[in-house]
Amino acid sequence: MNQKQLRILAAVPAVVGLFFWLQFLILPQTRSAGRLGSELTALRGKVERMQRDLGHLPEMEKKRDELAVRTSVPVVSAPPEEQLPDLLDKIAQFARTARVRVVTLRPKQDLAKVQVGPSGYLEIPLELEATAGYHQVGRFLDQLEQSDSLVRLRELEIHPGKEMWDQEVKMLLLVFLAPEPEASKK
Numbered sequence: 088m089n090q091k092q093l094r095i096l097a098a099v100p101a102v103v104g105l106f107f108w109l110q111f112l113i114l115p116q117t118r119s120a121g122r123l124g125s126e127l128t129a130l131r132g133k134v135e136r137m138q139r140d141l142g143h144l145p146e147m148e149k150k151r152d153e154l155a156v157r158t159s160v161p162v163v164s165a166p167p168e169e170q171l172p173d174l175l176d177k178i179a180q181f182a183r184t185a186r187v188r189v190v191t192l193r194p195k196q197d198l199a200k201v202q203v204g205p206s207g208y209l210e211i212p213l214e215l216e217a218t219a220g221y222h223q224v225g226r227f228l229d230q231l232e233q234s235d236s237l238v239r240l241r242e243l244e245i246h247p248g249k250e251m252w253d254q255e256v257k258m259l260l261l262v263f264l265a266p267e268p269e270a271s272k273k
Contacts, residue, residue, distance in 0.1 A: 170264045171198065171211065174236055181234070185227035187219040208237065208263035215258040218248050224256055237263035
């Protein structure tokens with residue numbers, strides 16, 4: 088072997104070592120640094136947005152407090168005698184839509200005796216007697232649940248009806264109406 092070949096042969100391990108050093112040490116670290124740089128940029132953007140939002144915090148807290156006050160106080164200016172017919176019509180419409188045949192729907196007690204309950208609303212029990220299949224009753228209750236009226240199912244009785252697919256249904260619903268404001272009572 089001549090001198091030139093010996094030098095080449097001596098340089099091969101150094102070149103191979105340099106290749107492995109670049110491939111397995113330097114390049115992975117460079118890639119990691121690049122990923123960390125993009126993550127750092129994203130985090131800086133999030134921090135800037137949070138700092139901007141933090142500047143609006145007192146305003147947002149004030150709005151939250153105003154909404155809490157507005158939602159905790161029932162706002163209706165009509166006495167229950169005026170609110171109830173609309174609610175009864177709405178319940179009857181739900182029954183028609185669900186194909187529940189209402190036999191009776193009436194308040195269980197005299198409206199003059201209705202008191203404001205612990206909820207802050209007038210709590211009026213309604214008796215509902217109807218005939219329907221199980222699925223129709225389920226649809227009716229689902230519509231009550233989805234409505235914007237405050238209605239709670241207190242009791243439910245279902246007995247076999249005269250027809251094969253119809254059941255005799257008795258429900259006790261508790262409806263919540265906003266009390267009449269003190270100023271309009273005087």
